[in-house]
Amino acid sequence: MPVRPQRLSWLIVSASVSLAVALFGAHGTPAQAGSHVGASPADTIVTAMFFDGKSLDPGRQFEYMGMTADRAMYDTLVTFANGNLTKPVPDLATSWKVSGGGSVYTFTLRPGVHFSSGNPLTAADVVWSLQRQLNLKGNPSFLLQLAGVSSISAPSSSTVRVTLKTPNPALLYILPNPSLSVLDSKVVMAQGGTDAANADKTDKAESYLNTHSAGSGPYVLTGYSPGNSISMTANPKYWGPAPKIKKVLLLNQKSPAEQLTLEKGDTDISLDLAVDQVPALKKQAQVATYSLSSPDVFFLILNLSPSVNPATAKQDVRQAIRYALDYKGILSLAGTGATQPPGVIPVQFLGALPESDAVKQDVAKAKALLAKAGYANGFTATMEYPSDITPDGIDFGLFAQKIASDLSAVGITVKLTPNPVAVSLPNYRGGKEQIGFWYWGPDYPDPSDYLNFLPGQLVGLRANWKMGADAQLAQWMKQASSTVDKAQRIALYQRIQRRMNEIGPFVPLFQPSKIVATRRSVSGFHYNAIWQVDFNQIGK
Secondary structure (H helix, E strand, O other), X not given: OOOOOOOOOOOOOHHXXXXXXXXXXXXXXXXXOOOOOOOOOXXXXXXXXXXXXXXXXXXXXXXXXXHHHXXXXXOOOXXXXXXXXXXXXXXXXXXXEEEOOOOEXXXXXXXXXXXXXXXXXXXXXXXXXXXXXXXXXXXXHHHHHHHOEEEEEEXXXXXXXXXXXXXXXXXXXXXXXXXXXXXXXXXXXXXXXXXXXXXXXXXXXXXXXXXXXXXXXXXXXXXEEOOOEEEEEEOOOOOOOOOOXXXXXXXXXXXXXXXXXXXXXXXXXXXXXXXXXXXXXXXXXXXXXXXXXXXXXXXXEEOOOOOOOXXXXXXXXXXXXXXXXXXXXXXXXXXXXXXXXXXXXXXXXXOOOOHHXXXXXXXXXXXXXXXHOOOOOOEEEEEEEEOOOOHHHOOHXXXXXXXXXXXXXXXXXXXXXXXXXXXXHHHHHOOOOOEEXXXXXXXXXXXXXXXXXXXXXXXXXXXXXXXXXXXXXXXXXXXXXXXXXXXXXXXXXXXXXXXXXXXXXXXXEEEOEEEEEEEOOOEOEOOEOOOEOOHHHOEO
16 A cells, blocks of 8 residues: 655645554564564564664654654653644643744643652653753754753643744644653652753763653553663553553564564564565565655765865765766665655655756766866765664665765765664764765654754754854754744745755755554554654554
């Protein structure tokens, strides 16, 4: 049942298509590929996925692994229901009011909510949690920074007020992110947690939050084996309907192992299968497969620092790389349903560039640009990528070889540097890679998330694209972050991307299909493009 990418008038929908059919679950003890451990227990959902992170601390995690697990153990002020990312709905907040011309949001909290510890949840916990996340200055801290948060306060024990520097229509779409989960402040402070301004240096709670959960969600953490598995059990103090499934286990697997364990019944859900696995899975009577339009954008990042890579520091070289690539061949590797994003914003989002803006291979132009830049004989550079993860079933190594071959045709010698994600991710985030091959999944369903790619912002800095590098982009970013009118937003985001394609360090390559599969015994699943699974809605 392929779901084709569709342009929508507002937010992403096709990547969060609700599947009103049997689907997903999670695992306990890691099963080795090829081994048979028997069907998963009736009270347990076993989900296979790739582990792309190492932390379960909501204030520090910012990968699919942490998002998926934390969504099960914690709550946020508002959320998205049934995979529908177009409409924020109540979670810990039952209602909210917007005032101050769109710059003040006041949330009324749900009464009678308790953390798994038994402590009552109050507005003070919400304020503490959001302040801690902001002051940790970790990878997800940009969420509140980008929203333009000026202050977070608690006018009463049941009311939270978030004040922004300027109006921002994206706030309600940012707050559902599991990195903005509400923690039991009393418990976490007792374990060394703090929301102080220097929390990035003084907070010591991460190790505790990797072995214990401190939330109000439907599940509590019972075990975490880094690189292997995460296990959870139903929270008896959960304020909502009791989960139908008592135990959840997430299992770290690559796509080939995911297929084997799903077919055997060892796992219930597979979240990262490859397109070429679909034909075999469709022959399995007890397996349901679905092809969704993934919002994940795979791209090259070209370092702008002359000390890291003197060649890609030059604009003409970056443009040469852009024109050297065989995009049709890359899409062919990505498989049926893959598409070429003309800019960094996925094709499903408001503000995405039209298909006509997509760059096409032009080898002669690439060679001419290299000669103009002083590299008529080419140059040599390393390209790093994660070797042990397969998001959307994508094997980075296969595409890296294709990219290296394309660049070789114009005289650029690429030395491939595959590394485990635990090694490559810090290099990528630290701006150390000469050329990087990575991907970006949406943190929230609004194009403002992609302002992170601009100079001085989260992803821009990974290419050493410094603040103030381009005055025009800085002006447009300021306008885009506070403009409410839909037509004006579209125009601004398209203008930003066209400028980025001219001078920037990013080369968007492809958006793959998102292949998910489940045992037919699983019911009540709705895929969510941010945290993937709401386990408390699943039956078996």
